[in-house]
Amino acid sequence: MVTHRDDLASKTGMWLFLFTELLLFGGLFIVYSVYRYRNPIAFHQAAHELSVVIGTANTIILLISSTTIAMSITALQTKNKKLCLLLMGVTILLGLAFLVNKYFEWGAHFREHIYPGSSVLALRGHGDVLFYGLYFFMTGLHALHIIVGLVFILVIAVSIFKDRINSENYVLLENSGLYWHLVDLIWIFLFPLFYLIT
Amino acid sequence: MKTDENEKHHIIPYRTFLYVLAILILLTLTSVTLTQISLGAFTVAAALIIAGIKSTFVLAIFMHLKFENKMFSRAVCGVILLLAAVITITLLDYLNR
Incomplete structure (x- = not known):
């Protein structure tokens, strides 16, 4: 059976989608900059309450997971299916580890009654409400992207296992990798903006 | 019939990715250290410049832009300029x- 295939078009479509994602988060970064400019003291103090240790750990976890998914493409290109699936599995585990850290991080905030709409947070003033509103929305939207990325990678891994995706036809693996790297890319900016710049 | 476009692919060796990972982790730790010692107004600039360098590595190597059709890197530059x-x-x- 002759099936038509156009890898370049497939990848172009993926990149165009990634651009819309960049603009989505870009818009949020603008909101963050303006609110930070208008509430410098509240943002400064609120940022001090985030754990730099957990943030750094999560950054390194995501960087390693990006490396493993990138390496899985090399593995499939060189017809090493087993290593490819292993690397994809490691990527998924690291993504889950990121989410577990996030769960504990958010859990700690919730115990201190810091969450959007909390009356305790409202008492702390307008700047804190804005900071934590943006913090929960942006890291939450990012975490949602992590979940989507994990499902995407899992679906591709199943296809590779069943040989529907192989060393001759792996543009979908590349596209899932691109999505995962985008998630990493966004975190590269979220991390300093929320955790480091105080 | 084989289409040449679909066959042309650059294989990046594993060690390239590991080198890039080492650089990225080093840059992350540099960024954390730099922002812990107070540099005043320079702190924000330093953190964002380091994030920019890290993104360049991710885009060029992990996302294969360095080895792809030039159209992709041009489009990415265009979107970054638009955002800027x-x-x-x-x-x-x-x-x-």
Whole structure:
């Protein structure tokens, strides 16, 4: 059976989608900059309450997971299916580890009654409400992207296992990798903006 | 029939990715250290410049832009310029009110 295939078009479509994602988060970064400019003291103090240790750990976890998914493409290109699936599995585990850290991080905030709409947070003033509103929305939207990325990678891994995706036809693996790297890319900016710049 | 476009692919060796990972982790730790010691107004600039360098590595190597059709890198540059323009114009507005 002759099936038509156009890898370049497939990848172009993926990149165009990634651009819309960049603009989505870009818009949020603008909101963050303006609110930070208008509430410098509240943002400064609120940022001090985030754990730099957990943030750094999560950054390194995501960087390693990006490396493993990138390496899985090399593995499939060189017809090493087993290593490819292993690397994809490691990527998924690291993504889950990121989410577990996030769960504990958010859990700690919730115990201190810091969450959007909390009356305790409202008492702390307008700047804190804005900071934590943006913090929960942006890291939450990012975490949602992590979940989507994990499902995407899992679906591709199943296809590779069943040989529907192989060393001759792996543009979908590349596209899932691109999505995962985008998630990493966004975190590269979220991390300093929320955790480091105080 | 084989299409040449679909066959042409660059294989990046594993060690390249590991080198890039080492650089990225090093840059992350540098960024954390730099922002812990207070550099005043320079802190924000330093953190963002380091994030920019990290993104360049991710885009060029992990996302294969260095080895792909030049169209992709040009389009990415275009989107980054667009974002930069929107951010600059918005901030100019707020800084001068």
